[in-house]
Amino acid sequence: MQESSTKPYLIRALHEWCTDNGYTPHIVVTVDANTIVPLTHIHDGQITLNIGSLATNRLTLGNDYIEFQTRFGGITEQIFVPVAAVSAIYARETGAGMGFEVAESTPYPGTDTDDGQRQGLKAASETATASASGDKDGVDDTDPPKPPRLTIVK
Numbered sequence: 001m002q003e004s005s006t007k008p009y010l011i012r013a014l015h016e017w018c019t020d021n022g023y024t025p026h027i028v029v030t031v032d033a034n035t036i037v038p039l040t041h042i043h044d045g046q047i048t049l050n051i052g053s054l055a056t057n058r059l060t061l062g063n064d065y066i067e068f069q070t071r072f073g074g075i076t077e078q079i080f081v082p083v084a085a086v087s088a089i090y091a092r093e094t095g096a097g098m099g100f101e102v103a104e105s106t107p108y109p110g111t112d113t114d115d116g117q118r119q120g121l122k123a124a125s126e127t128a129t130a131s132a133s134g135d136k137d138g139v140d141d142t143d144p145p146k147p148p149r150l151t152i153v154k
Helices: 007-020 115-131
Strands: 025-030 046-050 057-061 065-072 075-082 086-091 097-100
Touching: 007 025, 007 057, 007 086, 007 097
Parallel strands: none
Antiparallel strands: 025 046, 025 086, 057 065, 065 075, 086 097
């Protein structure tokens, strides 16, 4: 039997630490064909997501996937992130957090996404990343997150 990864446990622990200390937990995700996020908010192949209790609905921090509902520009979106694609979790207010290696992710179980559809999503992600403009569709830039102080965990 293969030992399970410590990554999802550390993500949950740091999420709890942020919440207990009144901080806002954010995750940095390397977007791939198995990541479901609004394409217009992807920058340089990554997206930073607020996973605090005030920003999410039905947040599930599982061992393989992070899922929740949130609003972007007033529109409710269902977010799906493979834990393997998470490159960091940190407190927005202090930048304290932890970085992780990104591994190849797997599709969400129960989806009928074939390789052609995955390639289409990947192409759309790359296009959105390449053509992202300064218009962030309602994203508040008045108080940008502090740069994270991270430790890489293998």
